[in-house]
Amino acid sequence: MNEELSIVRPVKKRMRFKSVLRANKWLTPTVKQFTFSAPSEFDFYSGQYMNMRFKIAEKVVARSYSISSLPGALSDSDEKYLCFTIKNVAGGEVTPALFTWEVGTEVSLQGPFGTFFIGERVPEADIVMIGTGTGLAPLKSMLGYLLESCHFKRKVTLIMGVRFETELLYMELWKEYEERFSNFQVLTAVSAAKSPAYLGVHGRVNVILESNIEHYRTRMFYICGLQAMVNGVATYLRNEGIAAEHIFYEKYDS
Ligand SMILES: Cc1cc2nc3c(=O)[nH]c(=O)nc-3n(C[C@H](O)[C@H](O)[C@H](O)COP(=O)(O)OP(=O)(O)OC[C@H]3O[C@@H](n4cnc5c(N)ncnc54)[C@H](O)[C@@H]3O)c2cc1C
Incomplete structure (x- = not known):
């Protein structure tokens, strides 16, 4: 931070x-x-x-x-x-x-x-949130606050990463948000998906970030999970020229 x-x-x-x-x-x-x-x-x-x-x-x-x-x-x-x-x-x-x-x-x-939060002054920018595993926890609260409480109108993309598709958290809520809020999108990255019924991205969250980075250059990033993922994503974003002040994160095991 x-x-x-x-x-x-x-x-x-x-x-x-x-x-x-x-x-x-x-x-x-x-x-x-x-x-x-x-x-x-x-x-x-x-x-x-x-x-x-x-x-x-x-x-x-x-x-x-x-x-x-x-x-x-x-x-x-x-x-x-x-x-x-x-x-x-x-x-x-x-x-x-x-x-x-x-x-x-x-x-x-x-x-x-903690200083990883969205307070009364919401960001004046589109947002990308990236969470792996239970790193979704603070992002869920932030998303509810932005979309439900603040009627946030900028774009918000949630990128979730897990190993198996059975570990994806709160999918019903994200689908409901996609229906209710046209500015919200959820993207999933599963690194060891087992079921052919899984239709999201195969691999880690970087795969999604790297293929969309041109659309994300002016966004604010909120990242949460274990430090290996957070460090990897934050380093990638900085190397892509995203300003450090636009990258916020919480590490669960630092
Ligand atoms: C600011 C902050 C917020 C946190 N919020 C959450 C949260 O909302 N949900 C949550 O599940 N944990 C969260 N944690 C992690 C939590 O504090 C504990 O570290 C975790 O529950 C493991 O405790 P333990 O005693 O069972 O494991 P320990 O005996 O302390 O073993 C630690 C091991 O568990 C791993 N680990 C820690 N957290 C996780 C995790 N979430 N998923 C997978 N591996 C993990 C570490 O890498 C380490 O190898 C947070 C940590 C911090 C610093």
């Missing part, structure tokens, strides 16, 4: 609170969406993340998770809630335990954190 930009950008009040798991559901064979309660005064910008603290085998551990729901989202009973879209990392210290949690489990949440 560009330091100058992060200094002048507004902030939301940081809070620490006890939160209750209200729901969890499988989205793919390895990813769940977790819905947690939040106090009514809690607020964040789309794209920001929370630190989650909990005990595993008598040890307190903390991990960061991007908020995938919209700021101000309310449940049917008018309770504020936050969604997280989390991958069960095989052999991970925390996620295998987190995936056994039942509704009613309590955790401590602190935040919001």
Whole structure:
């Protein structure tokens, strides 16, 4: 993130609170969406993340998770809630335990954190968002904010990358957005697709970027995922002459 930009950008009040798991559901064979309660005064910008603290085998551990729901989202009973879209990392210290949690489990949440967000002043440019795996989480919140809350009229392209097509997240939502918002487009890159029914691009997100770069030169880029992908894409864009101030990113494992 560009330091100058992060200094002048507004902030939301940081809070620490006890939160209750209200729901969890499988989205793919390895990813769940977790819905947690939040106090009514809690607020964040789309794209920001929370630190989650909990005990595993008598040890307190903390991990960061991007908020995938919209700021101000309310449940049917008018309770504020936050969604997280989390991958069960095989052999991970925390996620295998987190995936056994039942509704009613309590955790401590602190935040919001991060300068990878879209605030009150939305970009005055067309946008490309690039996410791999659960890197889609903050982008989902940003997209909902731009399209649903701000009625953003510039072009927004979402490029999603995964290994297998069964790992593509929120496809129904993106298809609904394509129908509702003529300025929105989703493109998928699957590197090891198994089914002939998969009709998107075969390969990594770079394949899509490289074949469309001439249309993307004046756009703003928001990139999220593991550092190998983020570094690779950001380097490619800079080498193509995209200004560093137009490239924003979040890395999950830096
Ligand atoms: C700002 C920020 C936001 C984050 N938001 C999310 C989020 O919204 N959803 C999410 O699933 N994770 C997110 N993460 C990653 C998360 O904090 C943990 O690192 C992750 O859940 C693994 O924890 P673990 O203890 O199970 O694995 P660890 O025992 O800590 O093992 C870490 C290993 O897991 C890999 N890893 C970490 N995250 C992922 C991932 N998402 N997919 C595949 N491999 C991964 C790392 O490369 C590393 O090799 C975020 C990280 C940061 C820094």
